[in-house]
Amino acid sequence: MDSPKRPFEITWPLFxxxxxxxxxxxxxxxxxLEPPSAQLDALKTSADAPESGERLEQAVRRMRESLPPAAxxxxxxxxxxxxxxxxxxxxxxxxPLEEATIARTWAAFSLAGVTEQQVHKIARVxxxxxxxxxxxxxxxxxxQLAINACAGVLYxxxxxxxxxxxxxxxxxxxxRKLREQADPWAAIVEGVADxxxxxxxxxxxxxxxxxxxxxxxx
Numbered sequence: 001m002d003s004p005k006r007p008f009e010i011t012w013p014l015f016x017x018x019x020x021x022x023x024x025x026x027x028x029x030x031x032x033l034e035p036p037s038a039q040l041d042a043l044k045t046s047a048d049a050p051e052s053g054e055r056l057e058q059a060v061r062r063m064r065e066s067l068p069p070a071a072x073x074x075x076x077x078x079x080x081x082x083x084x085x086x087x088x089x090x091x092x093x094x095x096p097l098e099e100a101t102i103a104r105t106w107a108a109f110s111l112a113g114v115t116e117q118q119v120h121k122i123a124r125v126x127x128x129x130x131x132x133x134x135x136x137x138x139x140x141x142x143x144q145l146a147i148n149a150c151a152g153v154l155y156x157x158x159x160x161x162x163x164x165x166x167x168x169x170x171x172x173x174x175x176r177k178l179r180e181q182a183d184p185w186a187a188i189v190e191g192v193a194d195x196x197x198x199x200x201x202x203x204x205x206x207x208x209x210x211x212x213x214x215x216x217x218x
Contacts, residue, residue, distance in 0.1 A: 022200050024167040029200050033207035035214050043214065081105070096212035104205040114196045118159040125157035126178070126191035133179045143179075143185060151175040158195060166195055 023029065034040075067079055085102070088094050094102065111119065133150045151172040155163060159170075174194045181187040193199050 009082065019161075019165055020206070021165050022167065022197050024169045025201060026170065026173075026203070029071070030202040030207050033204065033211045035211050039214050046217065058059065067166050090155065097209065099119065100205060100208045100212055103208070107201045107205065112160065112197050112201045114198075118162060119192060119196065121159050122162065122192050122195050123188050126174075126195065127184065127186050128157075129154040129175055130178045130181070130184060130187040130191065133175055134182075147175050148172060162195060162197075165197065 067076055071079075088098060088102075096127075114122075129150050130154075133146065151168065151174070153170045154175060155168050158166065174191055177194070178191055180189050181190060
């Protein structure tokens with residue numbers, strides 16, 4: 001039997017040269033990384049691995065020794081991350097868990113391929129959609145039509161690269177959630193995170209880490 005596909009072979013490209021469309025079903029990003037059922041069954045009865053902070057303590061000590069004592073947190077974090085990455089570049093290979101770390105770090109650093117200008121535009125159209133879908137009370141029979149119409153306007157207002165990756169069905173689902181969210185700021189945060197694909201990246205990286213940990217202990 002062929003071995004299961006490695007988790008990170010189906011992680012979306014880290015650069016935008018070959019950006020894949022987001023799935024219409026957001027849970028697809030989790031199901032694609034689902035381990036074999038036998039591995040999940042074994043998880044129920046597996047023993048806890050001993051925890052050790054020795055490696056972390058060594059990393060923190062090296063970080064502190066490489067910078068002045070008064071260095072701000074951002075500088076200490078940047079130095080630690082840079083050293084960690086440089087070591088693996090020199091080594092020329094990574095473990096699945098290390099690859100997961102690099103993938104999610106890059107996704108956070110690059111805003112998952114969305115520019116600052118695009119974030120601003122998404123936030124603006126989400127805010128308008130939130131106001132529009134909550135302004136006028138509607139009967140149950142009219143609600144779905146209103147959601148679909150609002151989603152169409154929101155979809156058309158998205159930046160083109162974002163619109164090309166995000167299915168209209170997902171925009172409809174986002175508008176439905178916007179209607180249920182009373183707080184304007186929370187609506188903007190959740191809406192942008194949905195439509196920029198950040199929640200998808202978060203799910204796929206979480207699933208990748210969990211899958212890699214299970215495989216390493218099986």
